[in-house]
Amino acid sequence: MLRVEHVTKSFGGVVANKDISFTFEEGQIVGLIGPNGAGKSTLFNMISAIFPPTEGNIFFKDHQLNDLSTHEIVRLGISRTFQNLQVFKNMTVVENVMLGQHIHSKTGLLSAAFRWPSVRREDERAYEKAMGCLAFVGLDHLYKVKAGNLALGNLRLLELARALATEPQLLLLDEIAAGLNQKETRDMRELIKKIRDSGVSVFVVEHDMDLVMTICDKVIVLDQGEKIAEGTPKEIQNHPRVIEAYLGAEMEEEAG
Ligand SMILES: Nc1ncnc2c1ncn2[C@@H]1O[C@H](COP(=O)(O)OP(=O)(O)OP(=O)(O)O)[C@@H](O)[C@H]1O
Numbered sequence: 001m002l003r004v005e006h007v008t009k010s011f012g013g014v015v016a017n018k019d020i021s022f023t024f025e026e027g028q029i030v031g032l033i034g035p036n037g038a039g040k041s042t043l044f045n046m047i048s049a050i051f052p053p054t055e056g057n058i059f060f061k062d063h064q065l066n067d068l069s070t071h072e073i074v075r076l077g078i079s080r081t082f083q084n085l086q087v088f089k090n091m092t093v094v095e096n097v098m099l100g101q102h103i104h105s106k107t108g109l110l111s112a113a114f115r116w117p118s119v120r121r122e123d124e125r126a127y128e129k130a131m132g133c134l135a136f137v138g139l140d141h142l143y144k145v146k147a148g149n150l151a152l153g154n155l156r157l158l159e160l161a162r163a164l165a166t167e168p169q170l171l172l173l174d175e176i177a178a179g180l181n182q183k184e185t186r187d188m189r190e191l192i193k194k195i196r197d198s199g200v201s202v203f204v205v206e207h208d209m210d211l212v213m214t215i216c217d218k219v220i221v222l223d224q225g226e227k228i229a230e231g232t233p234k235e236i237q238n239h240p241r242v243i244e245a246y247l248g249a250e251m252e253e254e255a256g
Pocket residue numbers: 011014015016034035036037038039040041042043
């Protein structure tokens with residue numbers, strides 16, 4: 001479904017991703033982990049066409065993604081959530097999800113928001129679909145509430161519903177469980193499995209190891225921009241380079 005081939009991304013002198021390659025089979029939940037600054041968000045940003053790789057290629061079902069726009073990526077069937085929530089606080093929950101169907105990137109969402117009255121008139125079906133997505137994540141009862149009044153857990157569900165509204169085949173979740181309490185994290189875990197079971201492949205960047213290790217079919221580990229390991233959760237947990245990378249990061253934090 002997804003092929004990342006020798007991808008490198010440099011920001012000036014900083015090499016955020018260095019010669020990364022892997023494949024992603026359809027129907028899986030794959031985890032992308034690594035210490036802070038390892039390059040996880042950079043890789044997600046390239047797969048969702050926020051920016052292109054400096055070198056290498058990314059393919060989704062044989063479409064090369066390198067030069068596509070975020071609109072085109074969404075149309076191909078890739079959707080994502082962002083680490084920093086991107087909701088319109090003065091709009092209702094259902095309106096936020098409807099906007100997501102029109103466009104997905106930060107700037108795209110903004111321009112859709114400016115066109116909001118016409119967007120709203122445009123499509124009865126968009127409303128029905130948005131309500132369906134809200135029901136799927138368990139947020140339909142709050143459809144009329146202003147997004148600004150939602151607690152964090154529900155905001156994350158809203159982002160998820162909005163990403164699902166574009167009917168993705170591949171869903172990228174960037175730290176979807178960050179800041180959630182134990183129960184919310186457990187519920188999120190079940191929801192991610194439910195998404196996978198509905199036929200959507202899921203790629204998760206996550207710091208919650210428990211979540212990653214219990215739901216992922218495969219885990220890819222980055223450290224300082226390089227892929228240092230790839231395997232089943234069990235293989236990854238016992239992998240010497242992974243242990244070393246995390247211990248190293250912890251020791252750096254303690255020292256400084
Ligand atoms: N737009 C940018 N300009 C310059 N440097 C960047 C940019 N984006 C990321 N970097 C650098 O690239 C490296 C990888 O960052 P990235 O955000 O991809 O890591 P991460 O694994 O997602 O980290 P975290 O877990 O803290 O979110 C870091 O050194 C970061 O400072």
